[in-house]
Amino acid sequence: MACLATLMVGAYPVVTAAATPEPALAVMAQGQANGQSYTRAALLALAQRRTVTLAVDPEHIGPQVDAVPLAAVMGSGAMPDALRLGASDGFVAELPVSTLTTAADYGVRPWIAIEDPARPWRSPQGEDLGPFVLVWVGANAGRIGQEQWVDRLVSVQGETAPVARWPGLGLPAAVPRSDPAWRGQALFLSNCMPCHRLNGNGMGDKGPDLGQPVNAVRYLTPAGFHALVRNPRAVRHWDGARMEGFPPAVLSDTDIDAIHAYLARLDTGATLRQGKPRE
Incomplete structure (x- = not known):
């Protein structure tokens, strides 16, 4: 039996588990x-x-x-x-x-x-x-x-800079520097861009594009936008939702207004249209 065991071991290659690469x-x-x-x-x-x-x-x-x-x-x-x-x-x-x-x-x-x-x-x-x-x-x-x-x-x-890679994220030069949309641009790039694109610009894919097919300001009033940013689940929620709210220490009410102004400045003009209901 010992000889048979030796023959059996020699007849088949020894398979070892591949080492998992260290992260x-x-x-x-x-x-x-x-x-x-x-x-x-x-x-x-x-x-x-x-x-x-x-x-x-x-x-x-x-x-x-x-x-x-x-x-x-x-x-x-x-x-x-x-x-x-x-x-x-x-x-x-x-x-x-x-x-x-x-x-x-x-x-x-x-x-x-x-x-x-x-x-x-x-x-x-x-x-x-x-x-x-x-x-x-x-x-x-x-x-x-x-x-x-x-x-x-x-x-x-x-x-x-993100605006250099995606010029579509940049505000038009004609926008006065005193416009709060400029602050909104900086806030969008640091707080919103990780999850959202705007008019197809960016890499975020965890949330919807805030400019396509219709800019978010066309269906979110300033009050509704504030509510969504502060506590998304209080406005709309589904099982796959991942957005967390932004407390005032991170985004003030003025900051949220500035982001809303930035989105409005980059509105492409697409209007809300009545879609055909699903059957």
């Missing part, structure tokens, strides 16, 4: 197709690694996490106009450099939180959020919009 964060400078790849171990080995306390924790991963400053992986070169933050579930956030500057003015900076495999991060719905999450550290971190806290982070890409 890594890809960091690419503006214009680079390939950049630096950081595994969990590589991030933890950086001299800037710290255990930080999250003053707010919208991703439910804290309050204390191991993390490295975003600046530690971006290198010492010139800061790009914007950062594109990609997640494994397809979510993409645009982080204009102006947001980094404004946040720094009130003592808040972005860090990359690193998951401990022994304590995996899960959302309240049980979704895997790791192994990397972009978080904001500082007492005033609650002023950062939830769209700029990125779980399941897999890539950081330096980019030109």
